[in-house]
Amino acid sequence: MKKTFDMTDLECAHCAAKMENAIRALDGVTGASINFFAQKLTLEAEDARFDDIVAQAQKICRKVEPDCRIVVR
Amino acid sequence: MSPKQKRTLRRIALSAALFVATLLFAPKGLLRPAAFLLAYLPVGLPVLSKAVGNIRRGQVFDENLLMALASVGAFACGEYAEGVAVMLFYQVGELFESLAVAHSRRSIAALMDIRPDFANVERDGQLLQVSPEQVAVGEVILVKPGERVPLDGVVLEGASALDTTALTGESLPRSAQEGDEVLSGCINLTAVIRLRTTKCFEASTVSRILELVEHSGAKKAKTEHFITRFARWYTPAVVVCALVLALLPPILGLGTWQQWVGRALIFLVVSCPCALVISVPLSFFGGIGGASRQGILVKGGNYLEALAKADVVVFDKTGTLTHGVFQVLEVYPEGISRQELLTLTARAEHFSDHPIARSVRAEANAHDLPAPTQAEELPGLGIRAQVDARTVLVGSRPLLTQAGIPCPDRDALAGTVIYTAADGVYLGCILIGDRIKDNAPRAIAALKRAGVSQTVMLSGDSEQAAYAAARTLGLNQVRARLLPGDKVAEAERLMELRRPGGTLVFVGDGINDAPVLARADVGVAMGALGSDAAIEAADVVLMDDDPAKLTLAVVIARKTLSIARQNIVLALGVKLLVLGLTVFGLSNLWLAVFADVGVSVLAICNAGRMLAPVRLPE
Numbered sequence: 001m002k003k004t005f006d007m008t009d010l011e012c013a014h015c016a017a018k019m020e021n022a023i024r025a026l027d028g029v030t031g032a033s034i035n036f037f038a039q040k041l042t043l044e045a046e047d048a049r050f051d052d053i054v055a056q057a058q059k060i061c062r063k064v065e066p067d068c069r070i071v072v073r
Numbered sequence: 074m075s076p077k078q079k080r081t082l083r084r085i086a087l088s089a090a091l092f093v094a095t096l097l098f099a100p101k102g103l104l105r106p107a108a109f110l111l112a113y114l115p116v117g118l119p120v121l122s123k124a125v126g127n128i129r130r131g132q133v134f135d136e137n138l139l140m141a142l143a144s145v146g147a148f149a150c151g152e153y154a155e156g157v158a159v160m161l162f163y164q165v166g167e168l169f170e171s172l173a174v175a176h177s178r179r180s181i182a183a184l185m186d187i188r189p190d191f192a193n194v195e196r197d198g199q200l201l202q203v204s205p206e207q208v209a210v211g212e213v214i215l216v217k218p219g220e221r222v223p224l225d226g227v228v229l230e231g232a233s234a235l236d237t238t239a240l241t242g243e244s245l246p247r248s249a250q251e252g253d254e255v256l257s258g259c260i261n262l263t264a265v266i267r268l269r270t271t272k273c274f275e276a277s278t279v280s281r282i283l284e285l286v287e288h289s290g291a292k293k294a295k296t297e298h299f300i301t302r303f304a305r306w307y308t309p310a311v312v313v314c315a316l317v318l319a320l321l322p323p324i325l326g327l328g329t330w331q332q333w334v335g336r337a338l339i340f341l342v343v344s345c346p347c348a349l350v351i352s353v354p355l356s357f358f359g360g361i362g363g364a365s366r367q368g369i370l371v372k373g374g375n376y377l378e379a380l381a382k383a384d385v386v387v388f389d390k391t392g393t394l395t396h397g398v399f400q401v402l403e404v405y406p407e408g409i410s411r412q413e414l415l416t417l418t419a420r421a422e423h424f425s426d427h428p429i430a431r432s433v434r435a436e437a438n439a440h441d442l443p444a445p446t447q448a449e450e451l452p453g454l455g456i457r458a459q460v461d462a463r464t465v466l467v468g469s470r471p472l473l474t475q476a477g478i479p480c481p482d483r484d485a486l487a488g489t490v491i492y493t494a495a496d497g498v499y500l501g502c503i504l505i506g507d508r509i510k511d512n513a514p515r516a517i518a519a520l521k522r523a524g525v526s527q528t529v530m531l532s533g534d535s536e537q538a539a540y541a542a543a544r545t546l547g548l549n550q551v552r553a554r555l556l557p558g559d560k561v562a563e564a565e566r567l568m569e570l571r572r573p574g575g576t577l578v579f580v581g582d583g584i585n586d587a588p589v590l591a592r593a594d595v596g597v598a599m600g601a602l603g604s605d606a607a608i609e610a611a612d613v614v615l616m617d618d619d620p621a622k623l624t625l626a627v628v629i630a631r632k633t634l635s636i637a638r639q640n641i642v643l644a645l646g647v648k649l650l651v652l653g654l655t656v657f658g659l660s661n662l663w664l665a666v667f668a669d670v671g672v673s674v675l676a677i678c679n680a681g682r683m684l685a686p687v688r689l690p691e
Binding site for chain 1 (some may be wrong): 123126128129131134135171175177178181182287288301346347350354355358528
């Protein structure tokens, strides 16, 4: 499944690259890209574990930039 | 300003006031460090706490830690004023940076603000306002003047003018009447129209464009990859250098500890690659955003980069340089009027459904004339027909010469020539061809001026027709008599013409040329508005069929690349210069802060130039 999420308070481009690499390395993720200027995360991952993976990605973002959130609707 | 930015501003103001007061009153003794510390805290505390927090989360080398180390180090060395100044200027720079990025981001978002907010849909005789996602294919929607067309559809009722600027960059409004196809993202200008939707929102033009631009970040340019790789080793390398600088010379007895630790602190301040990491991707994103505003969709930074290096540009003739429809280009009557020749020829071709016959009928405006009493098709030659008791021959030159009718040879003209004779007398000929787009020659000239060394046309026409067209267009090379399957092989041969580092760009109308689009370094589909296959296969999509857009795309790509390069040179140059000066003790912390955040702000502002519309040089 491929889905695009909005991100909030993503303030440093460097951090976006770090998050992108870390999310890509997660088990079950086939593709991840963060567009810093559009403030968007595009995530492609296994259907069954998708929600779990989003939660892990959320954690990664918080770890790299404490204020940053992935908007899950 | 966001609340966060406002908080930072207040901290900076407080800190600056305390700093200036301390400098003015110059307290003595223990009061001095205490006063500077007080001035330091408003700006320094958040950075210190972030640095500590990051270490706890395992993120060691980030700019917060580096700035914290530098300022705390300065305090430890007794350089209180510098310690405060470093943090103060760092925060001012960060604020500027965040404002500049937010501004660029908003400008880019505004460029791409083509998303429709709602659709007026007719359901059970009622008009409902719903979100465009909730409208199904085949439903009827109403678009009022001033509203954006929410979904692709066909006009059922009404006639209006549509502003397509956001999609094509073309400022001239397009008219839409009953039966016309209308694309989402256009703005309805004059009157209410009713549409039957032909696509759901996700498949509509506007969604596809937005998706393309938003995902373009995934395909990064080589320059962007270089920056990411560079940033990965730059910071650790500079930090290691700082360590060596702090320890080695004093151990060797080349100076005091304080002197060398001071210089090492300057290294730490300069070690953040932020200026590069932000400004280079911003240049590319700005370039892609700016291009999309002009009706040029670029699928990634890598294609923008390849487009900037365009050296060989290959055009597919039909539909790209020409309109792609047969038209009467010229009439050469002999002894009768132009209209008489056209009418006679059209009547003889009454039963023919060939595109050439249709184009003659269209030009003669002779749809309702009586049919010939007898007509016979002579394969490969033409038609013999009885029109008003005259025997009329219409077709190729051999048709007339075989019948013993003398006629001039006009086969060298660019296009298909049909000759007409009646009762054994030659009456003239008509030149039919695919009309060249008006601004195609200008676009090709501009490409050459932009430094493209070879412009090539691929054509299925005869050599004569292809060469004549190429002369009019001012192309370097022509490949004629090509079958659709030959194009890939031809494109591969043309790749050898590329100068080192140059790329081959193929421009087609997106119909039947997907293999070539994929094979070329950059595949450009022209006039692809609404054509799914072309949007899928191409790397760059030109929304309307104006060949000048290709030149514009190359110019935009060049500008993007040159701005990205300027930023790399600026940021790296200043940083390396400051590092060099520092080793010899010729710099100070103020200069270092400028080399860090000052350069970031300059580079971001430079990247912001990408947002201004690019015009073609006349």
